[in-house]
């Protein structure tokens with residue numbers, strides 16, 4: 236029997252402060268109707284000043300350990316997917332390790348924008364499958380409000396702050412565990428979705444600040460076209476590769492960037508909406524956090540039971556896109 240990784244706990248953290256579409260109407264030339272019909276978003280959560288990505292991640296890990304009934308000292312590895320690290324270095328993983336008292340864990344970050352969580356999950360899975368570790372925490376956490384320009388209506392309506400985390404442990408049971416990943420990159424898409432400055436190419440200067448290069452830039456239309464095609468493709472292909480079809484799925488958990496992109500993927504999969512987890516209306520696009528946040532809410536809402544087939548699919552800056560297929564390993568809460 237193959238040694239697999241399974242998700243033995245899931246948890247999330249969302250900051251309490253809410254920014255609604257009506258709040259945004261007072262900040263930029265936009266309106267609730269445009270935002271809802273073009274994106275599906277009604278509100279998003281914003282982290283308070285003085286707090287960072289690692290604070291949300293550490294809260295999610297504390298919830299995770301409580302749910303699994305373990306001491307953070309038992310964690311062996313922490314992987315954080317983020318595009319909004321607290322700082323360049325040390326890694327956000329290092330800061331989370333300290334904040335949640337996981338003194339025995341080593342830690343690092345993975346940068347793959349909205350595909351970050353699935354990329355990081357694939358890395359964590361390797362450490363379980365190889366037998367190297369027995370308890371690996373994989374986190375998606377982003378404080379998107381830190382890099383969002385609230386004078387730019389093209390982007391400021393889209394993003395929110397949140398963290399989600401899973402615990403990976405080994406299993407040899409047939410009816411549970413992570414079955415497969417499909418992971419892709421295409422660097423020719425870099426120019427369509429990026430934060431231009433603050434790195435080694437354009438270190439912070441008066442000019443980079445004046446040009447708004449420390450904020451997210453997105454050519455929405457170009458990203459949309461690529462996202463619609465690739466997210467559907469990667470979702471359908473991983474099912475086919477593993478001899479499943481849409482009708483075998485219990486739950487599809489897509490990256491929450493735009494309801495219209497989710498709709499297109501759902502059509503390609505040929506599944507009903509009661510098999511799709513959607514919470515973009517409440518949180519907007521929380522980048523690396525969307526999938527673990529949606530998974531955590533789905534589990535809390537009793538949408539998942541042991542042995543259920545679950546599909547994740549995502550698309551993001553880079554370009555990057557990815558999917559993962561798993562058999563859920565926990566009974567209903």
Ligand code: UT7
Nearest residue numbers: 265266269273349388389392455456458459462492493551
């Ligand atoms: O998670 C990472 C991957 N990211 C994505 O997957 C995002 C992909 N892109 C999208 O989701 C969509 O392209 C957006 C939601 C970003 C934009 O929707 P769109 O339907 O592509 O709109 P658009 O950019 O083509 O803009 C249509 C019109 C424009 O006006 P004109 O030129 O037709 O007069 C925009 O200026 O809507 C205008 N517009 C707005 N109007 C009101 C753009 N943003 C806003 C706004 N409120 N917030």
